[in-house]
Amino acid sequence: MSAAQAVAGPQTYPTGALYVIATPIGNLADISLRALHVLQLVDAIACEDTRHTQGLLRSYGLERPSAQLLAVHQHNEAQAAQGIIARLQQGQRIAYVSDAGTPGVSDPGARLCAQVAAAGLRSIPLPGASSITSALSVAGCVPPHGESSGFVFYGFLPTKASERHTAIAALAHEPRTVVLLEAPHRIQDLAAQLKILGARSVSLAREITKQFEQIVTLPAQEASDWLAQEPQRSKGEFVVVLHPCAQEAGxxxxxxxxxxxxxxxxxxxxxxxxxxxxxxxxxxxxxxxxxxxxxxx
The missing domain is CATH 1.10.10 (Arc Repressor Mutant, subunit A)
Structure with missing residues (x-):
């Protein structure tokens, strides 16, 4: 922790503020020195799963009494936020971490930050691991004619078959890069439905930052066959990147x-x-x- 103290220690850390901290999505080395310093500094840590966070802290040699770990998850976020706000109003520093990655992005945290802001208090982001930006950084999504078209983060598609079909049909007309998330038990179904995109390039990124990380780019119409070739290709959490649409000749x-x-x-x-x-x-x-x-x- 000496490096974290040396680099992050001299910085300013306001009291009465919520520190929203990104944590590793697989590789424990992907945590910032500032995050380690703040996790030691704060008065309490709000977390999606207290047991998971306690284990994460111990992996870095940090110990926190159970009383300083506050459960804030999707089922109690709105109610638990009031307790966090009361602590902040007393001048405490509170950290918030989800189980993995950046809070508020397909994870709890957005409602908490919204209520903190509504109370006139400050939320401070500590950036770090994100499967979304990690996949985008290596997908090589080059828009037609070299223009910058940005990207659309869709997240998880609806689980009902009819709603998923409608959503994918709509995405077929989205010219920008689209980022989807998918679970291993549904990736084959998603890949089969993406065949309607034809030759549009798709990047499949699974197990990002982990030992069996795999990232491949291929035409959407071939994604299902590629997954079926080897059983392990369907294992792990997926980020699916739909590349920008090429201009149609018509x-x-x-x-x-x-x-x-x-x-x-x-x-x-x-x-x-x-x-x-x-x-x-x-x-x-x-x-x-x-x-x-x-x-x-």
Whole structure:
């Protein structure tokens, strides 16, 4: 803990604040020095599972009396938040950790932070492990024409078959990168349903940061067969990344039609901006096409 003290100790840690701490998602080495320092510093630790957190603390040589571990999970979060707020109002420092990863992202914590903010108190994030950003960082999602399109975090799809089918059909028309989460017992069903995306690239990332971590990118229509080839490929928690949609060839005619109508009345940049908003096309690609149309005309 000397390194944590040396690096993080001189920093300022306000009292009466909630410290939202990301914890490892598999590899225990993926914890920050600041997180270790704050876990020693705070007056109490709110946690999704007190037994799990106690074991995590002991793995780093930290000991906390059971009375300083407060259970705050999805079933009692709203009610337990009031107890946390009372402690903060007394000037205590409280940490919050979920079982793994970053709280509030597919884990409890969002309601707690919302109520802390409503009480006029401060929540301080301590960043760290996240399966979502880890998968995105290596998926190689390059939008068409090199534009930055961002990503959509969807999380877990509905469990009912009809609702999942509807959700996936809607995602087929989402041009941006989409991040899904899936459990091992449903990954095969999800992969089979993703066949409707055809050649759209999909990255399957399982067991991120763990010993049997595996990340593969392939066409959506091949994902189900890939999983079926080896039983172990369906084991572990999954992050599924749908890569950005490539522009469909059939769109070009409609893009040209809209562009020509707008170019007849508006400056090129304005016409391109409006065409992108109307058609959902790439602004860079539409600008190049607008120049071609003007030169040809």
């Amino acid at each position: 769109d070009s005619g409609e893009h040209d039609r809209v562009l020509q109508l707008l170019l007849a009345e508006l400056p090129t940049k304005t016409a391109v901006k409006l065409c992108a908003e109307i058609t959902g096309g790439s602004r860079n690609a539409l600008y190049e096409r607008a120049l071609e149309l003007k030169n040809a005309g």
